[in-house]
Amino acid sequence: MKMDSSPRIGSERLATWVEAGWVIPQDKASQRFSDIDMARAALIRDLIDLGINEEAVPVILDLIDQLHGMRSAMRNLMSAMAAQSETTRYRIAARLSATHGPAGRDEDASG
Numbered sequence: 001m002k003m004d005s006s007p008r009i010g011s012e013r014l015a016t017w018v019e020a021g022w023v024i025p026q027d028k029a030s031q032r033f034s035d036i037d038m039a040r041a042a043l044i045r046d047l048i049d050l051g052i053n054e055e056a057v058p059v060i061l062d063l064i065d066q067l068h069g070m071r072s073a074m075r076n077l078m079s080a081m082a083a084q085s086e087t088t089r090y091r092i093a094a095r096l097s098a099t100h101g102p103a104g105r106d107e108d109a110s111g
Contacts, residue, residue: 008042009045013045017044023037024037043064047060
């Protein structure tokens with residue numbers, strides 16, 4: 001997608017976000033953006049339109065990036081667990097249940 005492909009996100013606004021490092025073009029030379037890049041830009045636009053101040057945007061983006069990273073790590077962990085024997089999976093589940101309770105809550109957490 002070219003930089004100006006979204007009618008609600010102007011090219012100047014998008015260029016500002018690229019300069020801030022909030023959105024990184026798939027191809028920097030041609031300023032082409034992937035669908036994921038454009039979804040991120042739309043999220044930024046929506047956050048700002050909702051009144052989130054621009055100082056908070058990188059914090060929110062970092063938290064979202066961390067969440068995506070954790071989801072990816074969890075998928076990898078689940079895939080690795082699925083490759084284990086039934087006995088090993090049972091032992092892991094039993095250990096998690098004993099440590100964190102059946103709902104995955106950390107028994108040691110206060111609150």
